[in-house]
Amino acid sequence: MAVYTEVSLDEASTFLSSLQLGTLQTMEGCSGGIENTNYFVTTDQAPYVLTLFERLTAQQLPFYLRLMKHLAFHGIPVPDPAANRDGDVLHSLNGKPAAVVNRLKGKSELSPNVEHCQQVGAMLARMHLAGRDFGMQQPNLRALAWWNETVPVVLPHLEAPLAALIQSELAYQNHVAAQSAYTALPRGAIHADLFRDNVMFDKVNGEPRLSGFFDFYFAGTDAWLFDLAVCLNDWCIDLPTGVADLERSRAFVQAYESVRPLTPQERELFPAMLRAGALRFWLSRLWDWYLPREASMLKPHDPTHFERVLKQRIASPLTLSTFMNPEPHTA
Numbered sequence: 001m002a003v004y005t006e007v008s009l010d011e012a013s014t015f016l017s018s019l020q021l022g023t024l025q026t027m028e029g030c031s032g033g034i035e036n037t038n039y040f041v042t043t044d045q046a047p048y049v050l051t052l053f054e055r056l057t058a059q060q061l062p063f064y065l066r067l068m069k070h071l072a073f074h075g076i077p078v079p080d081p082a083a084n085r086d087g088d089v090l091h092s093l094n095g096k097p098a099a100v101v102n103r104l105k106g107k108s109e110l111s112p113n114v115e116h117c118q119q120v121g122a123m124l125a126r127m128h129l130a131g132r133d134f135g136m137q138q139p140n141l142r143a144l145a146w147w148n149e150t151v152p153v154v155l156p157h158l159e160a161p162l163a164a165l166i167q168s169e170l171a172y173q174n175h176v177a178a179q180s181a182y183t184a185l186p187r188g189a190i191h192a193d194l195f196r197d198n199v200m201f202d203k204v205n206g207e208p209r210l211s212g213f214f215d216f217y218f219a220g221t222d223a224w225l226f227d228l229a230v231c232l233n234d235w236c237i238d239l240p241t242g243v244a245d246l247e248r249s250r251a252f253v254q255a256y257e258s259v260r261p262l263t264p265q266e267r268e269l270f271p272a273m274l275r276a277g278a279l280r281f282w283l284s285r286l287w288d289w290y291l292p293r294e295a296s297m298l299k300p301h302d303p304t305h306f307e308r309v310l311k312q313r314i315a316s317p318l319t320l321s322t323f324m325n326p327e328p329h330t331a
């Protein structure tokens with residue numbers, strides 16, 4: 001259930017008309033999602049999603065909404081926030097910050113194959129390039145500074161071996177971040193949470209076609225390589241074990257590089273960034289698990305999944321030069 005703030009038909013109708021989005025025809029509370037109130041609304045013009053933000057504030061939201069607008073303008077398939085006559089994309093409805101975006105076609109692919117990974121990889125690179133001239137900056141709020149603050153908070157809840165692992169990984173990531181190769185990583189606007197459930201695929205002639213990236217509410221300015229690592233840790237692993245799927249990983253990276261080749265520094269830090277991506281989500285899941293937010297509507301994700309992914313990334317590092325150029329099979 002993800003309707004925390006009720007909106008009546010009349011209220012939605014007046015709101016959509018004020019944005020010149022047409023006459024409301026249907027309205028349905030959206031059952032997915034846990035952070036915001038979402039309604040699927042259809043007018044005589046198009047299907048839209050009406051979102052009332054339950055936690056993010058009017059100070060945080062312009063970066064996310066403006067980024068989506070910028071990317072949509074540059075041809076990246078992302079929800080495009082509707083602007084009012086003054087050009088504002090952040091509105092207010094029933095006392096909550098609100099936005100209306102176009103509804104993406106299709107559904108998420110929770111068991112992706114090579115083809116899905118190729119499409120996401122290529123589009124991720126296109127999205128990074130399209131963000132180059134985006135004028136706003138906001139740090140990735142779940143990056144190294146947050147890890148340094150949060151590790152001591154979760155530490156008392158962990159058994160000794162896991163506490164040791166998380167501390168040594170944090171020390172490693174602080175060491176990586178101090179290297180000149182890290183400082184030289186190309187940066188820009190990143191999605192930072194582009195998991196399988198934040199991408200839609202439609203069917204065209206029976207074939208899957210990426211129809212959009214959405215849920216930009218962890219976006220920020222950070223290393224593009226970190227975004228790639230977050231994706232590989234979700235799209236290209238075996239879910240129960242956390243073991244990397246080499247075929248999907250290769251397809252993803254090749255597709256990304258067909259649009260934007262990685263720099264030497266990115267190649268060097270590729271295994272370290274895969275570990276960073278795993279640490280980030282292990283930590284946020286531990287935080288949600290042990291320190292649930294007051295009156296939280298959130299059902300926490302299983303932290304042990306990313307503990308497994310991190311252990312895999314440490315034990316079997318993926319080095320681009322090896323996994324992208326596998327030894328040919330001999331008969």
Ligand SMILES: Nc1ncnc2c1ncn2[C@@H]1O[C@H](COP(=O)(O)OP(=O)(O)OP(=O)(O)O)[C@@H](O)[C@H]1O
Binds near residue numbers: 197215
């Ligand atoms: N622009 C869109 N087009 C089509 N469907 C959308 C769109 N935005 C959201 N949805 C649907 O609504 C569901 C909930 O959206 P979303 O994931 O953004 O929820 P949330 O509560 O904001 O965040 P979270 O994923 O963290 O719970 C999605 O799973 C998706 O099915």
Ligand SMILES: N[C@@H](CCO)C(=O)O
Binds near residue numbers: 284285
């Ligand atoms: N993608 C995150 C949830 C926050 O959107 C996770 O799986 O932990």
